[in-house]
Amino acid sequence: AYQGKNPIESDSIANRMQRAAEIRDLLRDRGKDLLIVFAGCKARYSPEHLPEGTGQINSPGNYAHTLKIAQDLGLECIDFNTFFHLIKDSTRCVPVSKQGHLWTPCGAGLAADSLLRCIQRMLGREVPHLRTKRSEIARTLFEDNDLEKQLNLIFPFGDDQSVCPPYECGSEKIIQPPNVFVLSDASYLTLVRIGIGQCFGRHSHWCYAVPECSKYPAGLGRMNNEKLVRELESCELV
Numbered sequence: 506a507y508q509g510k511n512p513i514e515s516d517s518i519a520n521r522m523q524r525a526a527e528i529r530d531l532l533r534d535r536g537k538d539l540l541i542v543f544a545g546c547k548a549r550y551s552p553e554h555l556p557e558g559t560g561q562i563n564s565p566g567n568y569a570h571t572l573k574i575a576q577d578l579g580l581e582c583i584d585f586n587t588f589f590h591l592i593k594d595s596t597r598c599v600p601v602s603k604q605g606h607l608w609t610p611c612g613a614g615l616a617a618d619s620l621l622r623c624i625q626r627m628l629g630r631e632v633p634h635l636r637t638k639r640s641e642i643a644r645t646l647f648e649d650n651d652l653e654k655q656l657n658l659i660f661p662f663g664d665d666q667s668v669c670p671p672y673e674c675g676s677e678k679i680i681q682p683p684n685v686f687v688l689s690d691a692s693y694l695t696l697v698r699i700g701i702g703q704c705f706g707r708h709s710h711w712c713y714a715v716p717e718c719s720k721y722p723a724g725l726g727r728m729n730n731e732k733l734v735r736e737l738e739s740c741e742l743v
Contacts, residue, residue, distance in 0.1 A: 507546065507548035507549060507555075508566070511567075512566065512567060513567045518567065518570055521571075522571065522578055523578065525541065525578075525580060537737070537741050538581065538628075539581065539742075539743050540582070540743070541575060541581065541583075542583045542585070543568070543582065543583065543585060544689075544690070545608075546568065549568075549590065550589050550590060550593065550601055551603065572584060583620060585616055588615075589601075592615070598615060599611065599612065600612025600615065600616070604651075604652050604653040606655075607651075608692060608696075609649060610670065610695060610699050612695075613695035613696050613699050614637065614699060617635050617696050617704075620701075621633070621701075621704055622634075624685070627742065628683055631678075632679070632682065632704065633674050633675060633679045633682055633703070633705075634675055635673070635674055635675075635699065635703075636673060636674075637671060637673070650662070672699045674704045681706070682706040683705055683706060684706045684740045684742075685705050685709070685742045686709045686742070686743045687708070687710045687711065688711050688712075688743070689710065689713075690713060691712070693710065694712070697710060707740065709739070709740065
């Protein structure tokens with residue numbers, strides 16, 4: 506996918522984005538809105554970790570084409586691929602570790618900050634934000650090598666720790682936190698773990714294709730129209 510060797514037909518991508526725009530229009534007719542988040546690709550952030558000979562992008566690929574069509578249709582989007590790439594050489598925060606699968610808590614904190622500020626702009630009112638105490642950052646480390654563990658190696662690579670600052674929601678003065686309905690893959694789980702749900706009045710998170718998400722209200726395989734309609738009626742942003 507990173508090299509663009511398994512392209513999806515342009516018409517198929519355009520059809521998906523057009524359907525997303527139609528959903529956006531239906532939501533807006535009901536006083537709600539839609540935000541699409543491009544979670545970020547580990548290969549795009551760290552191509553230097555790919556095996557020799559596989560780190561060359563041969564075509565823009567599905568990602569760039571999807572993003573362009575979404576922007577042409579006026580869909581509200583956040584592109585964390587570009588964001589993480591831009592800050593890679595200017596911050597000590599590593600959004601994705603070499604041996605980890607999901608975003609690091611530090612990367613999730615940056616993503617959550619951008620996400621909440623975007624939601625604030627879309628809704629036109631103040632939204633709670635996550636914050637951390639700088640004095641505690643250096644003292645909170647955690648083992649971030651879940652990807653390595655899946656390989657079942659005889660000899661481990663060694664310790665790979667990530668900074669895990671304690672986050673809290675600054676919502677003391679917020680009278681009306683937003684109600685959101687999130688449909689995601691595993692990327693959003695790290696945001697859930699650092700406490701982004703505290704920043705919302707109603708935070709309904711539906712996860713798909715990930716067994717770990719079974720603890721959340723529903724997985725994609727268990728969705729039905731009645732549940733979906735109920736969730737959409739209760740939120741103001743998807």
